[in-house]
Amino acid sequence: MSARLSHPSAPLTRRGFNHLVVGAGTAGAIGLTAACAVEPEEVEQEPADSDEPIELNFIWWGDAGRAEVTEAALDLYRADHPNVTITTEYQDSGPYKDKLATRIAAGDAPDLMAIRRDQLREYGDRGALADLRTIEAMDLAGLSEPVLAPWDVNGQLIGVPAGLNTIGFIIQTTVLDEYGIDLPDGDTWTWDDLATMANAITAASGGSIYGTAYEMATVANLYVWVRQHGEDLYTEDGQFGASEATIQAWFDFADEMRQAGGFPPAGFFDGTTSAAEASYIAQGRTASQIIPTNNFKSYNEACGGTLALLRIPGESTAPRRGQSIDCPHLWSISSQSSYQAQAAELLSFLTNELAAWEAMGTTRGVPPNAAVAEGLLPNLEADDVTATEYILGLQAEDLPPAFADPVGATEIQSKLADVAVEVEFARITSADAAAQLVATANDVLAG
Amino acid sequence: MSTSTAPSTTAPTPAPARRVGAAGRGTPRRRNEKAAYIFLLPWFVGLLFTLIPFGASLYLAFTDYNLINNPNWIGLDNFEEMLTDEDLLQALKVTGIYTFVGVPLSLLAALGVALALNKGIRGLKYYRAVYYLPSLLGGSVAIVMLWRYIFGNQGIVNAVLAFFGIDGPSWVSDPQYALSVLISLHVWTFGSPMVIFLAGLRQIPIMYYEAASIDGASRWRQFVSITMPLLSPILFFNLVLALIGSLQTFTQGYILSGGTGGPSGSTLFYNLYLYIEGFQRFDMGYASALAWLLLMIVAMFTAANFLMSRFWVFYDN
Numbered sequence: 001m002s003a004r005l006s007h008p009s010a011p012l013t014r015r016g017f018n019h020l021v022v023g024a025g026t027a028g029a030i031g032l033t034a035a036c037a038v039e040p041e042e043v044e045q046e047p048a049d050s051d052e053p054i055e056l057n058f059i060w061w062g063d064a065g066r067a068e069v070t071e072a073a074l075d076l077y078r079a080d081h082p083n084v085t086i087t088t089e090y091q092d093s094g095p096y097k098d099k100l101a102t103r104i105a106a107g108d109a110p111d112l113m114a115i116r117r118d119q120l121r122e123y124g125d126r127g128a129l130a131d132l133r134t135i136e137a138m139d140l141a142g143l144s145e146p147v148l149a150p151w152d153v154n155g156q157l158i159g160v161p162a163g164l165n166t167i168g169f170i171i172q173t174t175v176l177d178e179y180g181i182d183l184p185d186g187d188t189w190t191w192d193d194l195a196t197m198a199n200a201i202t203a204a205s206g207g208s209i210y211g212t213a214y215e216m217a218t219v220a221n222l223y224v225w226v227r228q229h230g231e232d233l234y235t236e237d238g239q240f241g242a243s244e245a246t247i248q249a250w251f252d253f254a255d256e257m258r259q260a261g262g263f264p265p266a267g268f269f270d271g272t273t274s275a276a277e278a279s280y281i282a283q284g285r286t287a288s289q290i291i292p293t294n295n296f297k298s299y300n301e302a303c304g305g306t307l308a309l310l311r312i313p314g315e316s317t318a319p320r321r322g323q324s325i326d327c328p329h330l331w332s333i334s335s336q337s338s339y340q341a342q343a344a345e346l347l348s349f350l351t352n353e354l355a356a357w358e359a360m361g362t363t364r365g366v367p368p369n370a371a372v373a374e375g376l377l378p379n380l381e382a383d384d385v386t387a388t389e390y391i392l393g394l395q396a397e398d399l400p401p402a403f404a405d406p407v408g409a410t411e412i413q414s415k416l417a418d419v420a421v422e423v424e425f426a427r428i429t430s431a432d433a434a435a436q437l438v439a440t441a442n443d444v445l446a447g
Numbered sequence: 448m449s450t451s452t453a454p455s456t457t458a459p460t461p462a463p464a465r466r467v468g469a470a471g472r473g474t475p476r477r478r479n480e481k482a483a484y485i486f487l488l489p490w491f492v493g494l495l496f497t498l499i500p501f502g503a504s505l506y507l508a509f510t511d512y513n514l515i516n517n518p519n520w521i522g523l524d525n526f527e528e529m530l531t532d533e534d535l536l537q538a539l540k541v542t543g544i545y546t547f548v549g550v551p552l553s554l555l556a557a558l559g560v561a562l563a564l565n566k567g568i569r570g571l572k573y574y575r576a577v578y579y580l581p582s583l584l585g586g587s588v589a590i591v592m593l594w595r596y597i598f599g600n601q602g603i604v605n606a607v608l609a610f611f612g613i614d615g616p617s618w619v620s621d622p623q624y625a626l627s628v629l630i631s632l633h634v635w636t637f638g639s640p641m642v643i644f645l646a647g648l649r650q651i652p653i654m655y656y657e658a659a660s661i662d663g664a665s666r667w668r669q670f671v672s673i674t675m676p677l678l679s680p681i682l683f684f685n686l687v688l689a690l691i692g693s694l695q696t697f698t699q700g701y702i703l704s705g706g707t708g709g710p711s712g713s714t715l716f717y718n719l720y721l722y723i724e725g726f727q728r729f730d731m732g733y734a735s736a737l738a739w740l741l742l743m744i745v746a747m748f749t750a751a752n753f754l755m756s757r758f759w760v761f762y763d764n
Contacts, residue, residue, distance in 0.1 A: 094706055101726045105514035122729055126515040267617025270600050411728050414707060421622055421711040 048137045048341035055085045056343055060114035060162075061096035063275075066363045073359035077349050084342060104128055109334035111343040115159060117328045118219065118405040118413065120151065121238075124158035125407050130333040130340050131156035138344035142352050142369035150402045151330060159330035159404075160351060163365025164373075164391050166326055167220050168293045169194075169310040172303055175287040179204035186310030191253060194288075194313045198262030201287045211262035213280055214290040215269070216254055217420040219405075219413055220326055221290050225250050227400050228318035238406035240441035247434035251423045255430065266424045276302040292328065293390055294365040297383035309386055311394075323394055324402045329364050366391045408444040415440040507735035514731050525736035535737070537712045538720035541626060541700075545716065546693040549633035554685055557637035561644035562674075575642065582638030591632070591702035595619055598628045619703065622713035629699045629714060640685040647681030648674070676761040683760045687752050694745050697722065717741055 046054060060070065067090045074086050089110075091099065097116060103109060104123065115123065123129050132138045133156070140148065143160065151159040169186070176183055181200050184193050198211025214221055219233065225246070226233045232241040257263035264286065276295060280286040282302040290312070291299055300307045312323055331350070333343045350356050354375045357367050362384045367373040377388060419433035428436075508525060510518030529535055560578055564571055584590045597603050598618035605615035618624045655673045664672070675682075697718040700708060708715030708723065715723075721741070725734030 098706070098726050101514055101729065105731070123515065126513060126729075128515045267600065267620045270595075270617055270620040408728075414723070417707060417709055418711045421620075421709060425621060425623070427622070427711075 043336055043338055045341065046339050048345070050342075051083050053083045053085065054339050054342055055087060056112060056339055056346060057087050057089075057110040058112045058343075058346070059089045059096075059100070059110045061093040062090055062363065063092075066090070069360045069363055073350065073356040076353075076355055076359060077346060081345075084346075086346070104334075104336075107336065109336045111337040111339050112331065112333055112347055114162060115330050115332045117326070117330060118409040120159050120330055120332070120404050121153055121407050122410065123332070124153055124156065124404075128335055129156075129158040130335045130337070131158065132160060132333065132344065132347075133157045135333070135340050135344040137341040137348065139348035139352055142371055144370065146401070147325070147368045150327075150404050153404055159332045160347070161325075161327040161365070161368045162329040162331050162350075163294060163327070163362060164325050164368050164395070165292055165294050165328060165365035166323055166391060166394060167224065167290050167312060168296065168387075168390060169288060169312060170281065170291055170296070170299055170303075170307045171197075171288040171310060172281055172284075173306045173308050174304070175201060175205070175209060183308055184310065184313075186308070188316045189310065189313045190317050191313045195253075195257050195260070195262055198257055198288070199260045200262075202261040207261070209284065210264040210268070210280075210286045212257070212288040213264050213268065213286040214254075216251065216424070217413070217417040218290070219409075219416065220292065220328065222250060222416070223324070223326055223402075224312050224322035226322075227320055227324065228314050228322035230320045232400075232403065234403055234405050234409070236401070236403050238403075238445065240412070240438065240445055242438070244431070244434040244438050247437055248430045251420070251430035251433055255423070266426070281307075293387045294362055296387040296390075297362075297381065300383045300386075305383075309390055311390075321398070321400055324399045325391070325395060326402050327365065327368075362388060406445055411444045412437075412441045504735045504738055507732050508739050509736075510732045511730075512732040512735070513729045514725075515729070518732060521732070525733045526740075528733060529736070529740065534712070534715065534720060538708075538715045538717045541708075541713065541715050542694060542696065542717040544626060545630060545633065545696060546690060549630045550686070550689045550693050552630070553634045553637045554640055554682070554689060556634055557640035557685070558644050558682070560637065561641045561648055564641075564645060565648040575645065579638035579642055581636045584636075588698065588702050591699050594628060594632050595703060620710050622709075622711040625703065625710055625713040629696075629703060632699060633693070633696075640689060643681055643685055644678070647678050651677045677763060679760045680762060683752075683756050687749060690748055690752065691745055694741065694748070 046052065058074075060066075062070075067088075070090075071088065074088065078084065078086060090096075093116070096114075097119060100110075100113065100115075109128065115129075120129075132140065140157075140160070147161060147164070148157060151157060151161070171183065173183060175181075179201060181197060181204065184197060194212060201209060201211035222242075223233050226242045229243075229246040229249070231243060231246055235241040254263050258265065268280075276282060276298040279289070279299065279302065281289050281299070293309070296307070296309055315321060315323060331347055333340055333347065337343055350360075351367075352369050352372060354372050357372055357376045358379055362376075362380065366388050367376055373388065373392065377385065380388060415437055419428070419437050422428045423430050423433045507518055509520060509522060511521050511524075512518035564574055564578075568574070581590075599605075600617055600620075602618075604618065608615035616624055618628050651674065655677075656669055659669050659673060695718055696716045700714040700716040700719045701722070704710070704714045704719075706719075706723070706727070708719050717737075718741070721734045721737040724737060725731045
């Protein structure tokens with residue numbers, strides 16, 4: 001670092017210094033934002049029956065385990081389609097979403113991709129995703145109307161579920177047994193039952209285990225709470241449908257448990273990973289939490305195989321059902337792809353082919369094709385059977401509809417995360433938090 | 448640099464005029480300059496690849512570019528939006544605190560360690576390397592993750608505090624403390640200014656100190672009257688670079704908060720906010736405008752720094 005200087009007592013002259021600084025400093029500030037624009041115009045398509053060698057790029061998020069089973073399914077497809085080369089990439093979900101944005105902006109969109117529910121319309125409304133109904137090679141016959149309806153936006157089907165999913169309450173039964181607390185009935189329990197159980201666990205364990213701990217800022221949890229209050233977080237026409245009172249109650253309920261001991265104190269959640277092994281319930285620091293049901297197997301394995309999977313409380317007593325099939329994970333085809341027919345054929349294989357699901361299992365949820373789901377059931381491991389039956393049971397009931405999150409949902413989620421922390425640390429009241437969230441949401445959605 | 452700047456209207460070549468001030472060292476100096484430009488060549492080539500994005504970014508700052516559709520010209524709307532943007536205010540606050548607390552602390556640490564290492568202790572090279580190491584690692588993902596664990600609820604810091612009977616806060620998840628975790632990381636990476644300070648200290652002729660001690664000047668007096676003035680250009684250099692670097696902090700906040708700037712915006716660095724607007728909220732036009740505002744802020748602080756330097760930086764030439 002030290003330059004050799006001509007005069008020993010002048011480490012740096014003024015002019016020499018100025019020269020040094022001019023280039024060094026500010027160059028980095030601007031470079032971040034440059035990208036090129038994509039013209040959303042018709043892209044020339046390779047015919048569906050073409051035998052020409054083509055290359056499909058297919059990307060998703062997830063861990064190495066998910067990648068392994070997905071590749072196994074793809075290998076089946078590759079064997080039948082020698083002219084199709086499938087290149088794949090996968091990443092953790094956070095960086096995945098940032099990278100996808102960059103790739104699409106750079107005009108380098110993958111042909112087939114996984115998209116988060118809360119980002120589907122961010123891409124779809126801007127014309128980045130193909131209308132799957134217009135692609136002849138796309139086989140949608142096995143998917144029921146309720147499965148497809150949420151992703152049918154402005155008359156265009158811009159995604160199909162990569163797996164049916166919802167959330168569930170997992171409870172560590174060994175903790176209940178240890179303290180002689182009864183396992184609630186998952187079909188009929190209420191939020192008050194949850195509070196009673198949670199407070200009892202914390203008290204019985206002398207505070208070493210918290211009865212329950214679920215993320216206040218996870219939107220999938222909030223969907224259910226809001227629906228049970230007779231509202232929708234996002235309505236069908238893309239508005240923010242939750243009232244301040246409902247949001248405030250969401251914060252207040254957890255806060256009451258926190259006061260009573262059943263819910264951990266402020267700052268408890270500081271985990272760096274979403275891995276099941278590192279979860280608080282696997283570490284024995286909490287006795288129950290909410291998870292997406294496709295993760296049940298990994299949680300149960302991490303927790304010694306003694307978890308019970310219950311429905312979200314209040315389902316039998318609330319004015320309206322809260323649980324729905326809330327798929328967080330969808331497949332979409334790029335409107336910029338020249339191989340939409342080929343991508344659709346691959347997507348049809350991944351959606352409707354039992355052999356593909358036998359290779360993949362339920363890592364992304366239950367097959368959206370009911371016949372495939374039924375055929376898969378005998379081949380699943382016990383934990384996946386539990387989660388699959390949970391979904392199939394719900395599906396047989398009359399559930400409220402789910403809707404794709406409107407454009408701007410990402411920003412509303414950051415606000416939810418912010419106010420949740422502010423309430424947790426008692427820096428603002430729950431009423432203020434609710435008012436701020438509703439105001440921000442309305443502001444963002446207004447345009 | 449006392450080279451004559453008089454226009455050489457009469458001299459056939461500039462060389463003789465230059466010799467006047469440079470005391471006959473014109474030729475090696477010119478050779479040095481040539482060498483310098485050759486070394487700078489990669490930078491000039493890189494400049495081309497920087498200028499194009501610069502231009503694109505400037506254009507996009509006046510558009511509603513959303514990453515997917517073609518940008519539409521919206522004039523000054525993006526800049527108008529900044530006036531009422533509360534997140535921007537928060538980002539400026541976080542970056543400001545980080546800079547105006549972190550930079551002085553890290554420079555103090557750097558100067559302190561440099562002074563200690565300048566005493567001709569044995570194994571200087573070893574110590575220099577050890578203290579420099581964090582600078583190389585500080586911006587890396589792994590170190591920020593490590594910091595997260597150290598300051599986590601179950602981390603070493605709270606374990607040590609618990610040993611003394613103190614119930615430590617949730618450093619990482621409490622909005623009151625999260626930024627201080629990153630400031631401590633900033634201070635810890637004092638290595639590169641330290642190495643520059645050390646080089647500067649070694650340039651100060653020992654005879655000044657000898658003369659001063661013969662005159663009976665105390666150690667403190669020597670530090671104030673000899674070390675600080677002669678080191679002031681180095682301090683200024685470090686200050687300018689640290690300030691610019693600090694205003695552009697990104698990685699630390701991104702990793703600590705998982706890309707959100709949380710808890711509750713407490714680590715929402717300016718560049719992180721810009722990134723969130725551009726890549727997560729699909730408002731690249733606004734993000735580009737933010738980038739230009741940052742450039743102006745950095746330029747303003749740097750200019751102010753240079754102006755103020757006239758009053759405290761001493762060039763002994």
